[in-house]
Amino acid sequence: MGIQALTAAELAKKVMNQEPLFILDVRNEDEFQDWKVEGKNVEIINKPYFELLDGIDEILDRIPSDKEVLIVCAKEGSSQFVADMLAEADGGDYLYLQGGMKTWSEHIESVKAADLTDGGELYQFVRIGKGCLSYAVLSNGEAAIVDPVRFTDAFASFLEEKQAVLKYAVDTHLHADHISGGRELAERFDASYLLPEADAGGVTFSYEPLEDGKTLTVGSTEIDIQALYSPGHTIGSTSLVVDNQYLLTGDILFVDSIGRPDLAGKAEDWVGDLRETLYSRYANLDRNLIVLPAHFSKKEELDDSGRVMAKLDDLYARNHGLNIEDKDTFRRTVTENLPPQPNSYATIRQTNMGQAAPTEEEKTEMEIGPNRCAVS
Amino acid sequence: MESNKVLNAEGLACPMPVVKAKKEIDNLNAGDILEIHATDKGAASDIPAWTKSSGHELVQQDEENDILKFWIKKA
The missing domain is CATH 3.40.250.10 (Rhodanese-like domain)
Structure with a gap:
C-alpha cells in the first residue's frame, strides 16, 4: 500500500x-x-x-x-x-x-522497423510523448541517423550497443516543432551533417547539402539512401528512399494526415509544391514503398509493436490528404482552419539555424506540447 | 501595489506555492490583497488558474528578475 x-x-x-x-x-x-498522455x-x-x-x-x-x-x-x-x-x-x-x-516529452523508445539487404537494419525511434520519429539505418558497422531529436545521448548509447560508427546525420528539413539533434550528433561523432540547401538560408554553421538524387551509402554492402526532393512542408523538404523499400517522408506525408505548409509563414507560396509532391511526385513512386514519417499525432497510428509505418499504396487508398481531387479544396484544406502552430515554433526554427542558443531548461520549455506538424 | 500580506514562495517547487497561497488567503479577510512571490515557472499559469477556480480575483501579475509576482484579492 x-x-x-x-x-x-x-x-x-x-x-x-x-x-x-x-x-x-x-x-x-x-x-x-493542450497535450496529455494517450494510449x-x-x-x-x-x-x-x-x-x-x-x-x-x-x-x-x-x-x-x-x-x-x-x-x-x-x-x-x-x-x-x-x-x-x-x-x-x-x-x-x-x-x-x-x-x-x-x-x-523527452522519452524515446527504439523499435526495429525492418531488416534490410545483407543484414542491414532499420530502427525507428519513437518519442512517444511528443510524437516525433527518428530513424537509424545500420549496415556493416556503419550508421546513418535521420531526423534525430536533440537527446543525442540516446543515439550515442544506441550506436555503442550496435557497435556502429555514425557516418551521416540527416535532417529531411528545417524542423519547427522540435530542436534537431542532427548537427550536435554529427559534431560529436565526426560525421557529416546533411540538410536541404533550400531550408538552410539562415544557418550559421557548415553542412553538406542534401540534394535531389544524392546517394548516401551506409556499410560496405551498399545499402543506399536516395534523396528525393519533395517540397511543401518547407521549401527544402527532401525525402529519403532507403534500400529501395522504405520512404522516409519527413513532415510531408504522415500515416493519418499530410504536412502543413505554413510554419515558415509561406503557406500560400508552398501549397503548390505540397500538392505537386503528394499528387505527382510521390504518386509516381513504387506504391509498395513503406512510408516512415517523422511524426505521428494520434495513438491509433502506432501498430501493435509500437511502430508507425504504412504502405504507400494503402495511404493513397485511405489518407484523406491524398484524396482531395479539387485543387482549390486542397489549397483551402492546407491553409485554412489549421490547428494552432507548435509552441515556440519561431524560436525553434532559429535554434535549428544556429541563430539562437537556448539553455537546456529553455529547450525543454520550448518543446513542451504536441508536435502539430500535420494539417489536422 | 499595496498588499495586506506578502508570501515569499521563492525557491519552492510545485505544488507548494499554491498550497501556501491557499493557507495564507484562508487567514485573510474578504477584499484583502495577498502578494505572492514565486520562482517556479509552473506558478505563472497555476496561480491564475487556482485564483479563478477558487473564486478570488487576480488583480495584477508581474515578472521582475525571474521572480513571478501576483496580487490576489480575496473573495
Whole structure:
C-alpha cells in the first residue's frame, strides 16, 4: 500500500503494450487540453491539484478499483502530493509519473522497423510523448541517423550497443516543432551533417547539402539512401528512399494526415509544391514503398509493436490528404482552419539555424506540447 | 501595489506555492490583497488558474528578475 514512482520508460512500455491504465492528470485545464498522455487502453481524467486542496472526496469516487492508477503533473511534485493524499484516504496503491510530463516529452523508445539487404537494419525511434520519429539505418558497422531529436545521448548509447560508427546525420528539413539533434550528433561523432540547401538560408554553421538524387551509402554492402526532393512542408523538404523499400517522408506525408505548409509563414507560396509532391511526385513512386514519417499525432497510428509505418499504396487508398481531387479544396484544406502552430515554433526554427542558443531548461520549455506538424 | 500580506514562495517547487497561497488567503479577510512571490515557472499559469477556480480575483501579475509576482484579492 502506498505510492510508487513510475518512470517514463515504464509508462512508455504500458502504452505500447496497450495495458489498461487509469490516469488522473492534476495539471491545470489549459495544459491538459493542450497535450496529455494517450494510449489505446488509457482512461484519463483531469482535475487540477489546486482544486483538491480542500479534500479529495469528490475525486475518490471517480477512481476505478480494477486497474492501476497513475497520477501525472507537469514536473512531479503535485502528482506525488495528490498520490499521497489518495493513498492516505483509501489505503490504495497509487503511481506517480517520475519527472512528470517534462520527462514524458523527452522519452524515446527504439523499435526495429525492418531488416534490410545483407543484414542491414532499420530502427525507428519513437518519442512517444511528443510524437516525433527518428530513424537509424545500420549496415556493416556503419550508421546513418535521420531526423534525430536533440537527446543525442540516446543515439550515442544506441550506436555503442550496435557497435556502429555514425557516418551521416540527416535532417529531411528545417524542423519547427522540435530542436534537431542532427548537427550536435554529427559534431560529436565526426560525421557529416546533411540538410536541404533550400531550408538552410539562415544557418550559421557548415553542412553538406542534401540534394535531389544524392546517394548516401551506409556499410560496405551498399545499402543506399536516395534523396528525393519533395517540397511543401518547407521549401527544402527532401525525402529519403532507403534500400529501395522504405520512404522516409519527413513532415510531408504522415500515416493519418499530410504536412502543413505554413510554419515558415509561406503557406500560400508552398501549397503548390505540397500538392505537386503528394499528387505527382510521390504518386509516381513504387506504391509498395513503406512510408516512415517523422511524426505521428494520434495513438491509433502506432501498430501493435509500437511502430508507425504504412504502405504507400494503402495511404493513397485511405489518407484523406491524398484524396482531395479539387485543387482549390486542397489549397483551402492546407491553409485554412489549421490547428494552432507548435509552441515556440519561431524560436525553434532559429535554434535549428544556429541563430539562437537556448539553455537546456529553455529547450525543454520550448518543446513542451504536441508536435502539430500535420494539417489536422 | 499595496498588499495586506506578502508570501515569499521563492525557491519552492510545485505544488507548494499554491498550497501556501491557499493557507495564507484562508487567514485573510474578504477584499484583502495577498502578494505572492514565486520562482517556479509552473506558478505563472497555476496561480491564475487556482485564483479563478477558487473564486478570488487576480488583480495584477508581474515578472521582475525571474521572480513571478501576483496580487490576489480575496473573495
